[in-house]
Amino acid sequence: MMATTIIVAISIALFVFAAVALWWTMHAWRTPETLAGTRFSAHDGTHSLSFSLLLPARHEQLVLEHTVQRLMESTHTRFEIIIIVGHDDPETAAVAERLAETHPYHVRVVTDTNPVKNKPRALNTALPYCRGAVVGVFDAEDQVHPHLLEHVDHAFRLTDADVVQGGVQLINYHSSWYSLHNCLEYYFWFRSRLHLHAQRGFIPLGGNTVFVRTAALRAVGAWDGDCLAEDCDLGVRLSSRGAKVVVAYDSTLVTREETPSTLGALIRQRTRWNQGFLQVLFKGEWRHLPSAWQRMLARYTLTGPFIQAFAGLAVPLGIFIALFLDVGVLGALVSFLPLAPMIAALMFQIVGLRDFGRQYHLRIGPLHYARLVLGAFPYMLVLAVAALRAVWRFLRKRNNWELTSHVGAHLAVGQDQPAAVAGSRA
Numbered sequence: 001m002m003a004t005t006i007i008v009a010i011s012i013a014l015f016v017f018a019a020v021a022l023w024w025t026m027h028a029w030r031t032p033e034t035l036a037g038t039r040f041s042a043h044d045g046t047h048s049l050s051f052s053l054l055l056p057a058r059h060e061q062l063v064l065e066h067t068v069q070r071l072m073e074s075t076h077t078r079f080e081i082i083i084i085v086g087h088d089d090p091e092t093a094a095v096a097e098r099l100a101e102t103h104p105y106h107v108r109v110v111t112d113t114n115p116v117k118n119k120p121r122a123l124n125t126a127l128p129y130c131r132g133a134v135v136g137v138f139d140a141e142d143q144v145h146p147h148l149l150e151h152v153d154h155a156f157r158l159t160d161a162d163v164v165q166g167g168v169q170l171i172n173y174h175s176s177w178y179s180l181h182n183c184l185e186y187y188f189w190f191r192s193r194l195h196l197h198a199q200r201g202f203i204p205l206g207g208n209t210v211f212v213r214t215a216a217l218r219a220v221g222a223w224d225g226d227c228l229a230e231d232c233d234l235g236v237r238l239s240s241r242g243a244k245v246v247v248a249y250d251s252t253l254v255t256r257e258e259t260p261s262t263l264g265a266l267i268r269q270r271t272r273w274n275q276g277f278l279q280v281l282f283k284g285e286w287r288h289l290p291s292a293w294q295r296m297l298a299r300y301t302l303t304g305p306f307i308q309a310f311a312g313l314a315v316p317l318g319i320f321i322a323l324f325l326d327v328g329v330l331g332a333l334v335s336f337l338p339l340a341p342m343i344a345a346l347m348f349q350i351v352g353l354r355d356f357g358r359q360y361h362l363r364i365g366p367l368h369y370a371r372l373v374l375g376a377f378p379y380m381l382v383l384a385v386a387a388l389r390a391v392w393r394f395l396r397k398r399n400n401w402e403l404t405s406h407v408g409a410h411l412a413v414g415q416d417q418p419a420a421v422a423g424s425r426a
Helices: 002-025 033-035 064-074 092-104 120-129 148-159 179-200 215-219 230-240 265-285 292-302 304-324 328-334 339-359 365-393
Strands: 049-058 077-087 107-112 132-137 163-164 168-170 209-215 245-247 255-257
Touching: 002 179, 002 304, 002 328, 002 339, 033 107, 033 255, 049 064, 049 092, 049 120, 049 365, 064 077, 064 092, 077 092, 077 120, 107 120, 120 230, 132 215, 148 163, 148 209, 168 179, 179 245, 179 339, 179 365, 209 215, 209 230, 209 245, 230 245, 230 292, 265 292, 265 304, 265 365, 292 304, 292 328, 304 365, 339 365
Parallel strands: 049 077, 049 132, 077 107, 163 245, 168 255
Antiparallel strands: 132 209, 163 209
């Protein structure tokens, strides 16, 4: 009886979690109008706003110059680039200083002297030096489209937004067995899931290609220097104060990035994000959201690491109970319940992989579909391990920042992107 109760409870919980994840993932594709509304509108050529683009760089001497050169190709005329380097990172600092000498009108270097280094503290170090009306954040390995700032400028004016979140896309789908899954995660998150959050008035912002009016950013106290998910935390604080957030995704305008170069790096990265979500959950700022539905969405989203950790423990436990204990007919039948949304999600990912390849002019063949199907369960286990590790670190108060290194694996993928974009809305 006890075994039956356990297997039924686990199966129902996993079914609910999988069904909710699938429903949210499919948000952008529910109607043609919804999908059309996720894109940037065609800009009008007006350069009304000025931008301060923050570029924190730590041990990024291999990729920093390419990112800055790409930003310098922007067709917008009113922007500055502020590179933030650590006082203990002479290699990156040397590259940054050379770029500032080459582009003295656009590029400045700010030194982060904080004894404990992390991204939010670096951003806070640079904020007093920002002269633009809008602060934008990029990572040191980003490949940014030259027309992006023009579209963001137009989106701010068209919607009267406080925040514009652009798309970010991992692009090196071929680098490893897990990179394909990682790329699709980003694809669904930025193209669909974040749009749902923006519509509901609660959004955990992405780590880069996010643009915030400088006055609004300073009004909420900028970034939390102790949070491992400073982007999520900033989004929660802005949402709780009623800020209007607009999300726009267009495959031509996305900021291109690379997947972590090793499985260990991926686990450490996801651990940091999950642990940051838990920090934001227990800070409790989301409790100030105006509606019960927003607070419920926030609570569910921020408890995601607990849900993934539970799934990581529940799946093998459920399999063990089903194989070796007598769970009865009811338990046996209910144990198959989570398979329905999981199989539906896998089918949707197969369709999404085809769309991903079409959007980015990538060759998707049978091997990639095989990798997607065969690697689905192992990838789920990897995410569960990262979630469990995050919960463990959170409980032990181990909050040190685990840096993700970059090698530029995304720079040679899909370079034949179009030069112009015609969207439907901001």
